[in-house]
Amino acid sequence: MKKSSQTNFRAYTTLIPVMAGVFFAADDQTVVVTILPQIMSDLRVEVSELHRAAWTVTGYLLGYVAVMPIMGRLSDILGRRTVYTIAMAVFIIGSTGTALTGSFEWLYETPVSRFSSIAPIILAIPEITSTIEWVVSTRILQAVGAGALVPVSIAMVSDLFKANQRGVPLGIAGAAAEAGAVIGPLWGGVVTRFLDWQWVFWLNLPAAAAVLLGIYLMFPKTVRIQVPIDYLGSVFIALGLCLLTMGFSESDNPGKWMYLYLGTGTAMFAAYVVRALSISNPIVPIALFRNIAFAAANLVHILYGAGLIITMVTIPLMANTILQGSPLDGGLMLGRLTVVIPAGAVVGGFICKNYDLRIPSILGLILCSISLFIMSGWNQTITDPWMTIPLVTAGFGFGLLIAPITLAAVNSTNEAMKGAASGIISTSRFIGMTFGIAALAAWGAGRFQDLLAGIELPLASTGDTAQQIAGKSAQFQSDITNAGVNLFSDFYFAGAVVCLIAVLPCIPMKVQRPNS
Known part of the structure; x- marks a missing residue:
């Protein structure tokens, strides 16, 4: 086998855990579509309160998008494996938090009198973790990890393949992401057919662990760029994306909140541009454009x-x-x-x-x-x-x-x-x-x-x-x-x-x- 063929085979093999991570990130984005009715039922969220439950989707989108432009650059600075590992760890923590929803009811039966000083805290745990707000919060945490995986995975493809060889692996990366998004609702339906909806998130854990093991065993260390991290610029971009997304989500019902979100989000990006032009290593280099x-x-x-x-x-x-x-x-x-x-x-x-x-x-x-x-x-x-x-x-x-x-x-x-x-x-x-x-x-x-406007109501007239x-x-x-x-x-x-x-x-x- 020629050396170039061996190199390509090794690169494509290394691509497997990278693409698996992208697949699971995309899968988790859409899996909630089919399990949302069960979540609402378990947490006693009425249909009239659907706007609260909808934040399990909206919140995920916000966390997913907010970190994308930042984490790509961080992987240049800190290394691909390091950022990928951090992102997957955050995804695991978020998945564990969602999976634990409603799992602490047994604390109500604990004799808390022996722990009088912390009794209120103990009794607050089952109350907090049995709400839709808890699910939304942990879903956002999942999204931060999943959103970071996408740009880092694309950068990993660029590390594994030369410029003239990246077309096919990037196509595979795109296919993995799209396949995950397509299969997500089906996966949620299959799991909840036999198990509680929390198992959708418990099953993320062994899959994520296998992906991380594959990354550590197969993906080589990359050269880090020795520049300082622009933390303030990262905050400006993340907040700007979140606020603009929230503003545009209100476009069907324009009002003060829509204008406040859009105005504040625009101000965040304006502040970032001013900062980026004044420092040598902004988190998102404007020079790229x-x-x-x-x-x-x-x-x-x-x-x-x-x-x-x-x-x-x-x-x-x-x-x-x-x-x-x-x-x-x-x-x-x-x-x-x-x-x-x-x-x-x-x-x-x-x-x-x-x-x-x-x-x-x-x-x-x-x-x-x-x-x-x-x-x-x-x-x-x-x-x-x-x-x-x-x-x-x-x-x-x-x-x-x-x-x-x-x-x-x-x-x-x-x-x-x-x-x-x-x-x-x-x-x-x-x-x-x-x-x-x-x-x-x-x-x-x-x-x-x-x-x-031109359609008349079918009102009956006298004598009809x-x-x-x-x-x-x-x-x-x-x-x-x-x-x-x-x-x-x-x-x-x-x-x-x-x-x-x-x-x-x-x-x-x-x-x-x-x-x-």
Whole structure:
């Protein structure tokens, strides 16, 4: 076997625990979708208090996104294995905390009189750990660890493979993340079919331990960059991302809180820019954006995230309303798109290995745009195969983009900045998704009101016969359905336009080598 072949085999073998970590991080992001009803039932959270339970998802997203741009650069400074280990340890602690929910009821039966000085503390433990707020807090802790794993894993791929060999492993990394997100809800459903929902998180522990063992045994030590850590800048970025995300989440109900979050978040980023320009080693180097290919890759990723989230939100909404399907039907309909994304990611990586990375990028965006244009023509009578074909082609198109976008960002930077580049490019997708869902909520509400404006209520008039009343009701129902069809058509069309616009920044995405 040739030496280069042996080296590649060893690198791909080392990739296994790295990708396993990415898979579990993504899996944990979506697993709560299917177990949330059981969590609410166990913790006595009423349906009318769904906004409290929803923070198990929202809080995870905040923690996940907030650390991404920071941890990538920290892995440059502290070393990949060190940061990966810290991140996995935080993930384990958070998983353990969630798994322990409701496990301390036995303390109520403890004779606390013997510990009178600490009796209030002992009795507070079961009370605190049996609330939805406890689950939200421990989920955020999990998210901080999981969010750190993504950029560090991308940087690890860059360490294991030369610049011209990174396409396929980056595609595999993207496929692992997407596969984890797809399998998460199914995994949650399978586990809770036989065990309590807490076991979803207990099972994270042996998996995480195996991943850590694999990293220590297989991944080599990396050279650390000897620069001070910008702690204040890290705080500015983490707070800024959290506040902006919270602000955009309020876009469907504009008010003082939305403006406060957005204003404060913007101020955090402004403060960071001032700081970054005044020190020599900021946590997120602004100098990276002077590279046209790097800046273009991030812009494409933002638009990609917006187009993806618009599509992923609209599909189940249409299934549950216009098509009158169940939540399961909506999930299965969306699954036809998401299950193909990992395959597209791997294929995109192979294309990057031999061709200009702009080829799979532009091809994927055009494929997504055409598919969404077709979907914008759907109505309540849509059936297979005309439903499945555009869903599959859209999913494949979104997958094709994963490897080339990441490759353009990482390969456009020097060796000392690979972690920072990985963190920024990972974050840009989630920024796009935040913008996309906020725009969808704000614009969609107003658009639906406009579509309803000309629809008359089916009020009976004096002298109307039963047949005339039934006719008015049928016409009203038809008008409402048509309004919904037009709304979802607009959503798909908007997603198609976003994907088409993203083709423009793809053009300068050709890798440009840094000067230093």
